[in-house]
Amino acid sequence: MNHLADLVDALPPGRVLTDPDVTGSYARDQTFLPPGKPLCAVTAESREDVIATLRWAAEHRVPVVPRGAGTGLAGGATAVDGCVTLSLTRMTAIRELSPADEIAVVEPGVITADLDRAARAHGLMYAPDPSSYEISTIGGNLATNAGGLRCVKYGVTRDSVLGLEVVLADGRVLATGRRTMKGVTGYDLTGLFVGSEGTLGVITEATLRLRRAPETPPATFAAEFPSLRSAGDAVAAIIAAGCRPSLLELMDRNTLKAIDDWKNIGLEPGVRAMLIGQSDDGRPGAAERMAELCEENGAGFVATSSSPEETEELIGIRRLAYSAKERLGACLVEDVCVPRSALPRMISEIEAAAERHGVLICTVAHAGDGNLHPVFVFDRDLPEPPPHVWAAADEVFRAALALGGTLTGEHGVGVLKRRWLELERAPVAGEMERGIKGVFDPLGIMNPGKAI
Amino acid sequence: MNHLADLVDALPPGRVLTDPDVTGSYARDQTFLPPGKPLCAVTAESREDVIATLRWAAEHRVPVVPRGAGTGLAGGATAVDGCVTLSLTRMTAIRELSPADEIAVVEPGVITADLDRAARAHGLMYAPDPSSYEISTIGGNLATNAGGLRCVKYGVTRDSVLGLEVVLADGRVLATGRRTMKGVTGYDLTGLFVGSEGTLGVITEATLRLRRAPETPPATFAAEFPSLRSAGDAVAAIIAAGCRPSLLELMDRNTLKAIDDWKNIGLEPGVRAMLIGQSDDGRPGAAERMAELCEENGAGFVATSSSPEETEELIGIRRLAYSAKERLGACLVEDVCVPRSALPRMISEIEAAAERHGVLICTVAHAGDGNLHPVFVFDRDLPEPPPHVWAAADEVFRAALALGGTLTGEHGVGVLKRRWLELERAPVAGEMERGIKGVFDPLGIMNPGKAI
Structure with a gap:
């Protein structure tokens, strides 16, 4: 461990943490992936701290895993054995x-x-x-x-x-x-x-x-639908009408039920999906226009509001989604994205995979972007998702690709998606990406095993 | 020339052009740069044509200069000696x-x-x-x-x-x-x-x-200013007020004079700049609000319109700018971009450089982006810009960089800006870019001598 002493010397006092209880808390993100055992953690407070750490890491060929707050959902900040986890959270200026x-x-x-x-x-x-x-x-x-x-x-x-x-x-x-x-x-x-x-x-x-920033508070609507297809049609109609929503979120019945079981939002039996949307450009009637389009496409109950309090109430339902699911068990949060028109088909594929494998999947989607977050719920006592959950996830990933979509809309590949990466990426793209990696990091010490 | 016969064989009939009069017409873009002498031109009609051409070029180490319509203003499509100019203009599907x-x-x-x-x-x-x-x-x-x-x-x-x-x-x-x-x-x-x-x-x-597409025709304003500073202030006020213009163009007096000399637009003596803007989001009064902000910032004459015909008339003045300058002589069209707040200072720097070197510079700016096109006018009989024009351009480039700006907002580096590239780009960035180039093009045959 001689070389660790060099790192301590190269940095201001207190930057290098080696207590395994402490470094363990810097070793993972929000995924279930079992992390490796870091050599140490560095809490950088300046560019100079980062430079000193990387110079040292290059000299000693020590892998470096940079990290922010560790809220990632793909394992990008997961420690590898013998690495420095380099925390940037103290650089807050x-x-x-x-x-x-x-x-x-x-x-x-x-x-x-x-x-x-x-x-x-x-x-x-x-x-x-x-x-x-x-x-x-x-x-x-x-x-x-x-x-x-x-x-x-x-x-x-x-x-x-x-x-x-x-x-x-x-x-x-x-x-x-x-x-x-x-x-x-x-x-x-x-x-x-x-x-x-x-x-x-x-x-x-x-x-x-x-x-x-918008000058007026956003106008908001919420609409309940008897089918996913009708909710998908409403999304298409809202976009096609040029409504320019600043938020357009879809929740499936499983998600709504999880929220209802917790907070009793009065979920009716026939409701299969809810759409919540906002417009922030101050055009009068913008939320009402989107609500109308929902009604024209089969929505039952719809509500609109321009007051900040009521808006908070409507959006609050969406905000409860993740917490409500976490009450049901451990959650594998996924992140496929499909062309917008394929949204209803993608949700059907998710439901079919859930049924085939007997997995509870609750889906929330950034519907205007075609970006879905199917959340796979499993036994809280398990250290990681069991095989039938991965089997269902595998089918969801393949369905997204078959619909012209992608494995990850916004969470990243990290470690979690590397198994599926080659399904989406052609070999020549992988070769070019590894070539680029070699230009910037010829020693291969930067966050090895992630992303590409 | 044995290898040229191989290329002809590898492609459908008629794709390879070797008549120097013809290949010469594929050898340059809109810049003055003297092009090299191409070996041949290929007019690709399919991906397969491109593949065959590049395979052949790689085998024989022949440089390839891809090109579209040749409207570039930085020399990116300029032929190099012995190259294939690869035209993509027939791939129009x-x-x-x-x-x-x-x-x-x-x-x-x-x-x-x-x-x-x-x-x-x-x-x-x-x-x-x-x-x-x-x-x-x-x-x-x-x-x-x-x-x-x-x-x-x-x-x-x-x-x-x-x-x-x-x-x-x-x-x-x-x-x-x-x-x-x-x-x-x-x-x-x-x-x-x-x-x-x-x-x-x-x-x-x-x-x-x-x-x-916007549902209604854009609303338009035009405003005349007694100083560049006041026009710059109006730009800042329009952005700060959240007007979200879909177009915001500034013309300096030299540009307006060139237009007036040609089309007699009734340019008053005290007018130093004109701002033309549009809003396409259909909010009532959007153009009027921008016009008001111009008045509050010192504009003399202002006009607004929502009718397509009148809008065409106002925008028409902007459209005449380049043709009006071309009547004055040969034009070197430049492309610096600065942080928006530095726009008036950048225009002052351009005027100072023009005066120091006795060059006529007419400037049009995409003002909302801080992107300026100073057009250096010189003797039409010269084959390329004379030294004092380059000296003035050099000062303009350096001033843009000193103001936190860039050498090129939208035209590219091509050949034209390579002389100045290292003023903007640190050596380590150049090294990484050359490394990336080596990953994709290890033989260095793709458009050599351009961009990086």
């Missing part, structure tokens, strides 16, 4: 927030919702809002190219990133992108790092695009 | 247009405006609209990550690309991206190809995102 240029320059440990709140003080917003945004970090969002509820209107994390500062595997610093809204000098290295799950380097600063 | 999924799958030779028109037949639009969009191709737009007038609201070409089919330098076919709105499987190879100026492979198909 918002270095700049320019209302005139509508940009922010932030460190990777900034909590996503904190940046949004800081922006709102200037009439701006930070658009990406993964469900974990009150606890997730910008660095983690960048690593996975996180989506969220608002991305039906505002796009994913990539769409809000202008430039990055990255410490490469050998400790050198790379600046990518720019502060301007447009720019085409050189290859798009910024885009390459976003979603690369820490396999190419460690992001130590991001220049992010902010947007004008 | 729109293979699929799905209103339900809001995507189109197209060949690279489709004219940009043709795709937009095809989309509009379904109530959709293809948002990117470089000024050349009636003659430029999608493939060329992808190669340069083209911008345009609407990108202040809808983003650049990259923001409308979901997936690509690319023929690599060795003739293998690579599929990138997906048909879904979101997806994070593997590295972002799609983004890497967009803007790579043909240096990594040849795009033979693109899956593009369409958007709902």
Whole structure:
């Protein structure tokens, strides 16, 4: 362990943690994957800490697993044996927030919702809002190219990133992108790092695009449907009518039932799906128009509201979804995405897989994007999903690909999806990706075994 | 020339052109750069033609310069000695247009405006609209990550690309991206190809995102300002007020004078700048609100209109800008981009450079993006810009970088900007980009000497 002493020497006091109880708490994310045993954890507080750690890791060929808040759902931050887990959560500075240029320059440990709140003080917003945004970090969002509820209107994390500062595997610093809204000098290295799950380097600063916050509170609707098909038709009608929802979420009956069992929302027997949507562009009647389209496509009960309190009540149902499922058992949260028109078929495929394998699957979808989160519920006492759950998940993944979709819309490949990766990605793409990996990380020390 | 016979044999009859008069017409774009002498031109009509050409080129180590319509302004399609110029303009099929999924799958030779028109037949639009969009191709737009007038609201070409089919330098076919709105499987190879100026492979198909077309004709305003500062303030005020313009163009006095000399638009002596803007989201009073903000920031004359005819009249002034300048002499069209708040300072820097070097510079800006096109006018009889024009351009580039900007917002680096590239890009970025180039094109035959 001589070389560990070198790392301690290279960093300010207290940065290197070696107590196994402590390093264990830095070893996993929100997945069930059994983590490896880290050599140590480093809690970086500056770019210089990251540089020193990577220089040392390169010298000693020690794998580095960068991590934010550990809210990932694909195992991207899972420790490997003998690694340094490099935590960026203490780098929380918002270095700049320019209302005139509508940009922010932030460190990777900034909590996503904190940046949004800081922006709102200037009439701006930070658009990406993964469900974990009150606890997730910008660095983690960048690593996975996180989506969220608002991305039906505002796009994913990539769409809000202008430039990055990255410490490469050998400790050198790379600046990518720019502060301007447009720019085409050189290859798009910024885009390459976003979603690369820490396999190419460690992001130590991001220049992010902010947007004008809506001037009025969003108008909201909720609608109950007698079938998934009719809910899917309503989604298509809402998009086709140019309603531009800022949120459009679908919940299946299993999800609604889990919520009802917990909070008694008065779920009627014939309700098979609920659609909740918002419009934030201030056009009068926007929520009512979407509600009408739901009725025209077979919705029974519909409700609309423009008051913040009632809106909170309607959206609150959606917010309860994950907690309600966690009451039922342990949850494997999945993340397929299909072309929007294939949404009802995808849900049917999920239901069929659930039935075939006797698995309870509760599905929530960012319906406007065709991005579904089927949640596979299993026995809480099991350390990881049992084989019949994986068998059902396998069928769901294959069905998504057969419908022209993808294995992961916003969570990433991590470790969890690597088994299925080659079903989606042609060999030549894998070869090119490994080639790129070799350019940035010739020693293969950056988050090995993840993403590609 | 034995190997040329092999190429002729490998392709259907008529694809290989060797008459120097003909190949010369495929040797340059809209820049002044003297092209090299191509070995031949290939007019590809299919993916198979591209594969055969690249296999042959790899075997014989012949450089390949892919090209669309040749409307580029940075020399990206300029022939090099002994190359094959590979024209994609005959691959014009729109293979699929799905209103339900809001995507189109197209060949690279489709004219940009043709795709937009095809989309509009379904109530959709293809948002990117470089000024050349009636003659430029999608493939060329992808190669340069083209911008345009609407990108202040809808983003650049990259923001409308979901997936690509690319023929690599060795003739293998690579599929990138997906048909879904979101997806994070593997590295972002799609983004890497967009803007790579043909240096990594040849795009033979693109899956593009369409958007709902506005339901009502855009509302338009035009405003005349007594100073550039006041026009810049108006731009800032319009953005800060959340007006979400779908177009926001600034013209300086030199540009307006060139138009007035030609078409007599009644330009008053005190007018130093004109701002023309549109809103396409159908909110009543949107153009009037922007016009008011112009008045509050010192505009003299302002006009607004929601009628298509009057709108055409106002926008028509902007459309005349390039033709008006071309009446004055030969034009070097530049493309710096700065943070939006630096727009007035950048224009001052351009004026100072013009004065110092005795060059006539007429500037048009996509003001909402901070993207300026200073047009350097010089003697039509000269084969290329004279030294004092380059000296002025050099100062303009350096000023843009000093203001936190970039050398090129939407035209690309090509050959033209390579001299200045290292002023913007740190050595480590260049090293990584050359590494990536080596992964995709180990023989270095793809558009050598361009972009990076």
